[in-house]
Amino acid sequence: MTDLHLAMLKDDRPVLSADEFEARLREKGTSYHIYHPFHVRMAEGKLTEKQLRGWVANRFYYQIAIPVKDAAIMANCPDREIRREWIQRILDHDGYEIGGIKDPGGIEAWIRLGEAVGLTRDDVTSLRYLAPAARFAVDAYINFARQQPWQEAIASSLTELFAPHIHQQRIDTWPEKYPWVKLEGLQYFKNRLTQARRDVQHGLRFTLDYFSQSRALQERALEILQFKLDVLWALADAIMLSQCEMEMKGEKQ
Numbered sequence: 435m436t437d438l439h440l441a442m443l444k445d446d447r448p449v450l451s452a453d454e455f456e457a458r459l460r461e462k463g464t465s466y467h468i469y470h471p472f473h474v475r476m477a478e479g480k481l482t483e484k485q486l487r488g489w490v491a492n493r494f495y496y497q498i499a500i501p502v503k504d505a506a507i508m509a510n511c512p513d514r515e516i517r518r519e520w521i522q523r524i525l526d527h528d529g530y531e532i533g534g535i536k537d538p539g540g541i542e543a544w545i546r547l548g549e550a551v552g553l554t555r556d557d558v559t560s561l562r563y564l565a566p567a568a569r570f571a572v573d574a575y576i577n578f579a580r581q582q583p584w585q586e587a588i589a590s591s592l593t594e595l596f597a598p599h600i601h602q603q604r605i606d607t608w609p610e611k612y613p614w615v616k617l618e619g620l621q622y623f624k625n626r627l628t629q630a631r632r633d634v635q636h637g638l639r640f641t642l643d644y645f646s647q648s649r650a651l652q653e654r655a656l657e658i659l660q661f662k663l664d665v666l667w668a669l670a671d672a673i674m675l676s677q678c679e680m681e682m683k684g685e686k687q
Contacts, residue, residue, distance in 0.1 A: 443648045506579040586655075
């Protein structure tokens with residue numbers, strides 16, 4: 435435990451019960467990027483082919499950052515049991531071939547999504563369409579995982595609480611809204627339905643246990659989850675600004 439976390443143990447306020455703490459974490463879902471204007475337009479079928487391709491190309495940088503983030507967590511974590519469970523996340527994205535069993539992984543699935551929307555493999559992997567602000571948002575998350583306590587980096591993964599809904603939404607709506615997208619490209623979202631639910635069980639269990647040692651730590655976990663939600667929102671902002679014509683109308687009311 436870090437000195438900062440040790441200091442937080444001295445908080446005299448009563449801790450939230452496990453149910454209350456989990457409910458507070460889940461309430462953060464109102465800030466999930468499914469409600470971002472760009473994603474709302476996506477769900478409504480209002481993106482052009484070029485805009486959807488731009489989203490896929492930009493989000494690839496986030497996809498390749500996920501195993502880097504998870505490797506940072508493992509490098510900072512001295513707990514063998516946690517590392518043994520956490521390594522599955524890296525395998526899910528990077529892929530593996532072990533004992534005759536082969537899985538190309540989520541990064542490869544995202545490249546195939548790019549091909550399904552009309553991009554070439556090189557269009558996706560070269561990062562030529564990556565918006566600078568999108569890179570900045572993703573790098574902020576990687577740096578958080580590298581530099582902050584590993585317990586906090588685990589808590590930041592809890593945006594997965596809200597991910598299955600957005601994956602299911604795309605599986606359900608894209609065949610009708612974007613019939614030009616090849617159906618095999620949706621495999622990434624199908625894979626994440628089960629992977630994200632499995633991952634969040636581990637991350638949530640750890641967060642509820644470790645951060646419930648004091649009210650201050652619980653509040654810190656909520657702040658961390660909000661940070662990760664802000665990263666995803668900022669990423670969506672960056673993609674929207676790179677893909678849409680925006681009009682400035684003066685100060686916000």
